[in-house]
Amino acid sequence: MVGWLAEYLSGFGNEFSSEDPRCPGALPKGQNSPQVCPYGLYAEQLSGSAFTCPRPTNKRSWFYRILPSVRHKPYTTVDNGNLTETWDEMHPDPNQLRWLPFTILKSSEKKVDFVTGLHTICGAGDTKTRNGISIHMFTCNTSMIDRYVLTFYHLRLFLSVPQQGKILVTTEFGKMMVEPKEICVIQQGMRFSVDVFGDTRGYVLEVYGAHFELPDLGPIGANGLANPRDFLTPVAWYEDREVANGYTVINKYQGKLFSSQQDFSPFNVVAWHGNYTPYKYHLSNFMVMNCVAFDHADPSIFTVLTAKSTRPGVAIADFVIFPPRWGVADHTFRPPYYHRNCMSEFMGLIEGHYEAKEEGFQPGGGSLHSMMTPHGPDGACFEKNSTAPLKPERVAEGTMAFMFESSFSMAVTKWGLETCQKLDKSYYKCWEPLRKHFDPNWRPSKQ
Numbered sequence: 001m002v003g004w005l006a007e008y009l010s011g012f013g014n015e016f017s018s019e020d021p022r023c024p025g026a027l028p029k030g031q032n033s034p035q036v037c038p039y040g041l042y043a044e045q046l047s048g049s050a051f052t053c054p055r056p057t058n059k060r061s062w063f064y065r066i067l068p069s070v071r072h073k074p075y076t077t078v079d080n081g082n083l084t085e086t087w088d089e090m091h092p093d094p095n096q097l098r099w100l101p102f103t104i105l106k107s108s109e110k111k112v113d114f115v116t117g118l119h120t121i122c123g124a125g126d127t128k129t130r131n132g133i134s135i136h137m138f139t140c141n142t143s144m145i146d147r148y149v150l151t152f153y154h155l156r157l158f159l160s161v162p163q164q165g166k167i168l169v170t171t172e173f174g175k176m177m178v179e180p181k182e183i184c185v186i187q188q189g190m191r192f193s194v195d196v197f198g199d200t201r202g203y204v205l206e207v208y209g210a211h212f213e214l215p216d217l218g219p220i221g222a223n224g225l226a227n228p229r230d231f232l233t234p235v236a237w238y239e240d241r242e243v244a245n246g247y248t249v250i251n252k253y254q255g256k257l258f259s260s261q262q263d264f265s266p267f268n269v270v271a272w273h274g275n276y277t278p279y280k281y282h283l284s285n286f287m288v289m290n291c292v293a294f295d296h297a298d299p300s301i302f303t304v305l306t307a308k309s310t311r312p313g314v315a316i317a318d319f320v321i322f323p324p325r326w327g328v329a330d331h332t333f334r335p336p337y338y339h340r341n342c343m344s345e346f347m348g349l350i351e352g353h354y355e356a357k358e359e360g361f362q363p364g365g366g367s368l369h370s371m372m373t374p375h376g377p378d379g380a381c382f383e384k385n386s387t388a389p390l391k392p393e394r395v396a397e398g399t400m401a402f403m404f405e406s407s408f409s410m411a412v413t414k415w416g417l418e419t420c421q422k423l424d425k426s427y428y429k430c431w432e433p434l435r436k437h438f439d440p441n442w443r444p445s446k447q
């Protein structure tokens, strides 16, 4: 980290420009492709949308780099480990699924870096047609030093939610330190590597065919939920380094991993400009909206980012959080309602507990309530909240649960159902204490 100060540019999807301070004037003036670039750099465009996309959705950035990315040895296949896009390994399982915290191996047992530590839990769709998603867990204990740089060629969005241990994400655009309760987004084709500082665990949402956007606010108005200025993009940082065995760039292409060698650092961008960048966001900046009268608002009120499908209002995936807030609703059962949803709900927990289940759902674990599978508060939560005095109170204090909600019906991988050995087979039992309160003799009380 020598020579790097945590510095960021603020805004969501802005036209940014950044020069490494060691090379002032590295950005060409007035044009993208001068005959000779300042400092003898190469110009390279990274397109994140078709050239012809309408202006509001057009995304690209220009790099000014020491050598262009094209100077690399041929791609060869490498082992995918537990990263998969094969959705028919197992028979479909519509049950409510819950996972205990996923194991992080000790580095004394086995050194695991971010690439080898990625495990696919569930997903649907296909990177070839660029329509689908996958959800991965990463558990690692070692940095990706020099050897590995990762690119997801078909990926539009790689949303990383560290749960335990901060990660230092080095990208072609610069570096981002990402701590638990921050998220970072790496977009399609952006090269990055991950340094860790001990045992590390987190969640990843990979979206194959759409960019994340801030949700429309409708009647909420111009401000609220995740505000654009709280999204942070790294500033330019380059290295001009040669290492003995060269650099290995790993990329995920059509669901498979490939590697290629090059003798120069891929993080050789001296200056860049554009609106297609990686970014991070701290979840504590979320301006929470919620019910101040009665009833439980749908969780879409807590949407941080959405990857829209072509059907209005139907997301490929929403990233939704359950942040600390006040609960004030009158004559209301305040926790989440019982639910059967046409969307799939994968949940994770960064810290604390989740309001619908005080026990059993643990930080670093997960749950999946698939399309139309009934779910909702467990027995203890229902009893407690049906009789609790309804004074204003803090909800979810010291906790941060989140949901990846998708219109895809997701398949669970063999790793998710078997290999990880974390599936909580007794999950269904949390609803068994729910008992009948029905009283046919009940009558409305006379006022």
Ligand SMILES: O=C(O)Cc1cc(O)ccc1O
Pocket: 297, 298, 299, 335, 336, 337, 339, 345, 356, 369, 375, 376, 403
């Ligand atoms: O706990 C869940 O399953 C997520 C969820 C939360 C909520 O507040 C309302 C509905 C819902 O599905």
Ligand SMILES: [Fe+2]
Pocket: 339, 341, 345, 369, 375
């Ligand atoms: Fe739900």
